[in-house]
Amino acid sequence: MKEFARKQRDENRIVGLVPTMGALHPGHLSLIKQARQQCSSLVASIFVNPTQFGPSEDFAKYPRALPADSEKLENAGVQCLFLPEAKDIYPPKYSTYVDVEGLSERLEGRSRPGHFRGVSTVVMKLLQIVQPQFAYFGRKDAQQAAIISRMATDLNLDTEIEICPIEREADGLAMSSRNVYLQTGDRQSATVLHRSFQAAQTLLQNGSRDALSLQSAMHRVLKQESRAKVDYVEIVDAETFEPLTHINRKAYVLLAVKFGETRLLDNMLVDFSDTGELNVEL
Amino acid sequence: MKEFARKQRDENRIVGLVPTMGALHPGHLSLIKQARQQCSSLVASIFVNPTQFGPSEDFAKYPRALPADSEKLENAGVQCLFLPEAKDIYPPKYSTYVDVEGLSERLEGRSRPGHFRGVSTVVMKLLQIVQPQFAYFGRKDAQQAAIISRMATDLNLDTEIEICPIEREADGLAMSSRNVYLQTGDRQSATVLHRSFQAAQTLLQNGSRDALSLQSAMHRVLKQESRAKVDYVEIVDAETFEPLTHINRKAYVLLAVKFGETRLLDNMLVDFSDTGELNVEL
Numbered sequence: 001m002k003e004f005a006r007k008q009r010d011e012n013r014i015v016g017l018v019p020t021m022g023a024l025h026p027g028h029l030s031l032i033k034q035a036r037q038q039c040s041s042l043v044a045s046i047f048v049n050p051t052q053f054g055p056s057e058d059f060a061k062y063p064r065a066l067p068a069d070s071e072k073l074e075n076a077g078v079q080c081l082f083l084p085e086a087k088d089i090y091p092p093k094y095s096t097y098v099d100v101e102g103l104s105e106r107l108e109g110r111s112r113p114g115h116f117r118g119v120s121t122v123v124m125k126l127l128q129i130v131q132p133q134f135a136y137f138g139r140k141d142a143q144q145a146a147i148i149s150r151m152a153t154d155l156n157l158d159t160e161i162e163i164c165p166i167e168r169e170a171d172g173l174a175m176s177s178r179n180v181y182l183q184t185g186d187r188q189s190a191t192v193l194h195r196s197f198q199a200a201q202t203l204l205q206n207g208s209r210d211a212l213s214l215q216s217a218m219h220r221v222l223k224q225e226s227r228a229k230v231d232y233v234e235i236v237d238a239e240t241f242e243p244l245t246h247i248n249r250k251a252y253v254l255l256a257v258k259f260g261e262t263r264l265l266d267n268m269l270v271d272f273s274d275t276g277e278l279n280v281e282l
Numbered sequence: 283m284k285e286f287a288r289k290q291r292d293e294n295r296i297v298g299l300v301p302t303m304g305a306l307h308p309g310h311l312s313l314i315k316q317a318r319q320q321c322s323s324l325v326a327s328i329f330v331n332p333t334q335f336g337p338s339e340d341f342a343k344y345p346r347a348l349p350a351d352s353e354k355l356e357n358a359g360v361q362c363l364f365l366p367e368a369k370d371i372y373p374p375k376y377s378t379y380v381d382v383e384g385l386s387e388r389l390e391g392r393s394r395p396g397h398f399r400g401v402s403t404v405v406m407k408l409l410q411i412v413q414p415q416f417a418y419f420g421r422k423d424a425q426q427a428a429i430i431s432r433m434a435t436d437l438n439l440d441t442e443i444e445i446c447p448i449e450r451e452a453d454g455l456a457m458s459s460r461n462v463y464l465q466t467g468d469r470q471s472a473t474v475l476h477r478s479f480q481a482a483q484t485l486l487q488n489g490s491r492d493a494l495s496l497q498s499a500m501h502r503v504l505k506q507e508s509r510a511k512v513d514y515v516e517i518v519d520a521e522t523f524e525p526l527t528h529i530n531r532k533a534y535v536l537l538a539v540k541f542g543e544t545r546l547l548d549n550m551l552v553d554f555s556d557t558g559e560l561n562v563e564l
Contacts, residue, residue, distance in 0.1 A: 096436035154378035156410040
């Protein structure tokens with residue numbers, strides 16, 4: 001992989017990397033589409049990274065679909081599929097971990113101790129192996145994206161981290177490899193997430209900037225679905241993920257909700273133009 | 283710094299980096315000498331890294347000698363002196379740290395909690411900024427060198443880590459920027475470290491491979507100097523720094539000894555040729 005990437009750089013190609021865990025859906029393909037617009041050589045990696053799964057999490061049963069993934073990547077214009085094995089990524093005596101403090105301990109980090117340490121470490125390794133000019137991550141995992149951006153800045157990496165919009169199903173459900181776990185009834189109920197964001201969006205558009213009011217409105221919507229077990233609904237600074245009480249800068253409205261054994265994440269990005277105009281991205 | 287280094291690489295120069303904390307002595311200059319033999323463009327950095335000093339350690343009074351250092355580097359053939367400031371290495375919101383687990387917790391890591399985390403993090407940053415083909419470290423700080431080698435391997439860095447021999451004063455004292463702290467009486471007494479290694483070397487040459495016997499012999503020599511307060515005398519695997527009871531592979535004999543407020547480190551490298559022949563490097 002190093003040799004291929006070095007050759008691309010030597011031939012003055014702009015290398016882009018799309019790191020994935022496979023089980024590709026249109027969300028991943030939208031990352032590749034954006035990468036194709038910026039890069040002349042595209043690498044996608046598929047690696048279900050054991051160090052980002054907790055002991056009671058779904059590492060073993062995480063969806064794997066290599067033949068179909070490989071075909072999708074080729075059709076999308078990816079030149080190189082990097083398929084490392086765990087024994088090569090973490091050989092015997094492996095000991096080094098990258099930690100993004102603070103950011104990694106909040107929200108998802110609290111629910112999944114060690115998760116982000118696994119993520120930042122494996123992404124660091126992929127970035128060192130491929131040394132891409134751009135690397136692409138989905139905004140659906142907003143905290144992960146913020147952590148990787150922070151790491152790239154802090155460790156003086158040459159790679160630019162690009163955060164791409166959320167792809168959604170027709171009914172608003174954010175695309176995720178874990179959606180396949182949803183039971184039929186839960187799949188239908190999960191549309192409540194999108195409706196809760198729409199309630200918050202309406203409040204924002206009506207001028208509310210109070211985090212608590214938005215959260216309450218979202219909880220009210222979520223309560224209408226008895227199958228939805230809310231883990232958190234939070235409004236945070238988009239860079240530090242520190243909670244906001246008043247939404248006066250770039251922020252994420254984030255939620256994590258369980259349906260049966262399946263935990264879904266979704267978020268809404270709130271931003272303001274230089275003239276103070278509100279911009280909401282679902 | 284990034285631009286300079288990139289230009290060197292674009293012009294197909296082999297870039298070498300010698301990271302230092304300044305207060306340069308012949309030990310540092312021997313690193314530069316080795317670097318000059320392998321590289322066509324030499325960068326030295328001077329940065330007294332705050333994150334590797336504990337709260338009660340000597341960060342504020344660590345020797346600083348910039349004008350003299352700068353002249354020494356120029357005379358030694360260094361093309362570029364990188365002199366970052368702490369506010370640029372650790373800007374506001376800085377949060378990312380590199381941890382080499384296990385290795386960082388033993389010996390020096392136990393005496394100086396957080397020390398190696400600061401070292402591996404700043405070296406990671408310097409390696410990302412300069413992206414040298416080779417980086418040079420002194421074997422005097424053997425555990426630091428092992429940690430940096432481990433990190434470079436684990437994180438798939440392109441930089442080769444070169445560990446250079448210890449430079450010694452005429453009486454055997456390992457050169458160190460902290461030697462200037464030694465009171466006159468202590469400076470004389472500190473030669474006991476070298477004598478303790480010579481005792482261990484004699485045992486090895488007489489066929490002993492028993493770690494405990496070597497350590498006992500060293501302690502006996504060290505006890506002859508009442509000013510010497512032994513912190514540890516350990517014999518460890520040269521890669522993992524796990525203690526050895528029987529010396530049957532590449533190993534370090536390590537010590538840390540205090541004279542007044544000054545803590546000195548020294549070590550001896552024990553290795554075996556393919557035919558089993560003993561090789562001891564002081």
